[in-house]
Amino acid sequence: MANTQAICNSFKTDILQALHNFGTTVTRAGTGADTFKGALYFATATLNKSTTAYSATGEVGNSGSYTAGGITITNATAPTLSTDTAVWTPSASWTTGALFSAAAFDTLLVYNSTQSNKAVAVYTFGSQTIVSGTFTLTMPANSAATALIQLA
């Protein structure tokens, strides 16, 4: 027998389910599943890895079925392990109807609206403008190499 040092795979999925708390002063707002939202941002905004929370600055304005703060992401699938990677991907897609955005947008911010709107991740895509149309965003496959969040 030999021992092998490693971050335990179970820990990776546990983190995505808030089962560990290394902080000394951290207080979670409730113990149930959190609500996550996706907000769209203009290409001129400056979201990046330093983004800490949702902000309306640079966000696509109220239009059609899109309202400031974005759209609630259906969190139907709990984090799971794919090979050695903890993965999580929300529902397959969401669509905004009758949207009008004269300025190009190219960014989705996923954030936790239950926990003080804390930022989760920033995703960019090719710039889009929408005129009296719909914008549909389809999520990637929930596997180790493609999931929306991959923790390994």
Place this chain on the structure above:
Amino acid sequence: MKQIEILYKGRQSFMPEDELEKREGQLDNDNEYTTWVEYWYKGELVHRSAQVNLKKGMFAGMEQGDFGG
């Protein structure tokens, strides 16, 4: 006849699809597969819809510490 929702000269309305010029496009790279459809009327873009299919999300790596060295 399929009706298309349009914005023309600041007014929102519907027009039959065959009275509009239809243009389609796509973007395919490692990050996304995106398609869009545009309708033009008298040289003006009056409708544009898009569908972005994300191919992959974000990866975060973890590395455990080591005792000694």
